[in-house]
Amino acid sequence: MTAEQHLQWVSDHLNQGLIWLKKQCVNDGRLSNARLDEHQQATYDLALSTSEIRCAQAYLETARSTSDLNETMAETFAASMIQSTLNRLLLSPQDVGLTRAALAAPVALEAFLDANLRAEHLAKIGADLITVNGETRGRGLPEAQQMIADTFHQFADDVVAPLAESIHREDQIIPDAILEGLKQLGCFGLSVPEQYGGLLPDDREDTLGMIVVTEELSRVSLGGAGSLITRPEILSRALIEGGTPAQKADWLPGIAAGETLCAVAITEPDYGSDVASSKLKATLTEDGWLLDGAKTWSTFAGKANVLLTLARTNPDPTLGHKGLSLFLV
Structure with missing residues (x-):
């Protein structure tokens, strides 16, 4: 049997579980x-x-049309995900x-x-990756995206890699050499529509x-470059x-040009992934909104011009996420 068939066997069982779960969670035809x-x-x-x-x-599906090493890694990843799923269930x-x-x-x-x-x-996979210096390439990307990948791959090697260790070890703010290079490459406009000066198609x-781009930059340094693009996104x-x-x-033209640098303020001292429980309070005053509370772990906040901040505009905690709003600070 192929790896695809093994994955389908697991997928069929997951679908059975989802059907069962739906029956348990539906009341009068509604979830x-x-x-x-x-x-x-x-x-x-x-999930x-x-x-x-x-x-x-x-x-x-992607690896089958690339290289033997990619296929081997894809099959190993499939085995790992199957084992993870079986262990969990x-x-x-x-x-x-x-x-x-x-x-x-x-x-x-079991044999697979x-x-x-x-x-x-x-x-052996590790040794093979070392032999090719991690360059598995051939990801089956369209020509335009492959050109983007090649461009940022080179930028990551030439600009980010020499700075990555000092950024992490010395807890540095992202150097201007990285930021300016990313601006010139249009990195910050990838999620901004063309009508606002970005690279995202309007239609x-x-x-x-x-x-x-995120993958190529993160290959060298997630904190030093890879995470930068997710904030404006x-x-x-x-x-x-x-x-x-x-x-x-x-706002969008400045973000696309890299002139307005962004950070996201979601996590609080007592709440992280449980976003619906966020407590930072927003109160409407004569002069605008007053934000009162604390945020933490706001990546890139030390360099950003604007914070996308999640705050509770309705004090009723039972509303959960329905009582929350986003502010540009």
Whole structure:
């Protein structure tokens, strides 16, 4: 059996679990938030597992048309995601409407997992990557995106790599050499529509360029370069989705040009991924909005000109995310 067939076997079981979960969480034909909360762990397990398996399927589909090393890594990733999913679901299969017997891996799947997850196999992949200096390339990208990847790959090697260690070890603010280079390459406009001076087509969604650039920069340094592009991306998308025409015209051109540097203030001392519980309070006054509270772990805040800040505009905590608003500070 192929890796694709093994992934499909797992995917079929996940679909059974999702069908079961839907039945538990629907009330009078509508999804019940209360029932969803009752099955929160099952929802999390199925969502994470489904994401992992679909990522593995997409990786395999792309890798098949590239190189032997890419194929080997894709199959190993598939094995890792299958094992991760089985480990997760077997802890309490009844909570997702399955049984241990149903999740017992067939002999062929056991052999696939053993072959791809043994230490000797993983060590060989590592050695092969060292031999090619990590240059697996051939990701099946369209020509335009491959040119973008090549450009930022070179920039990462020439500009970011020599500075990366000192940025991390000395906790430095991002050097101007990196910022200026990224500005010249149009990095900050990848998520800004063309009508506002960015590179994003006005008539369609296109995230592949941003993903490729983030990947190439993160290859050398996530903190020193890779995470920079996600900040304007988050802020730009928030503006495009919920901003007024005046706000878009005022902010987006500067973001696209790299003149307005962005950071995001979401995390609080007591709340991180639980965004709906955020407590920083926003109160409307005669002079505008007053923000009262604390944020932490705001990447790039030391260099940014504007903070996209999440605050609670309705003090009723039972409203959760419905009582929250975004501010440009």
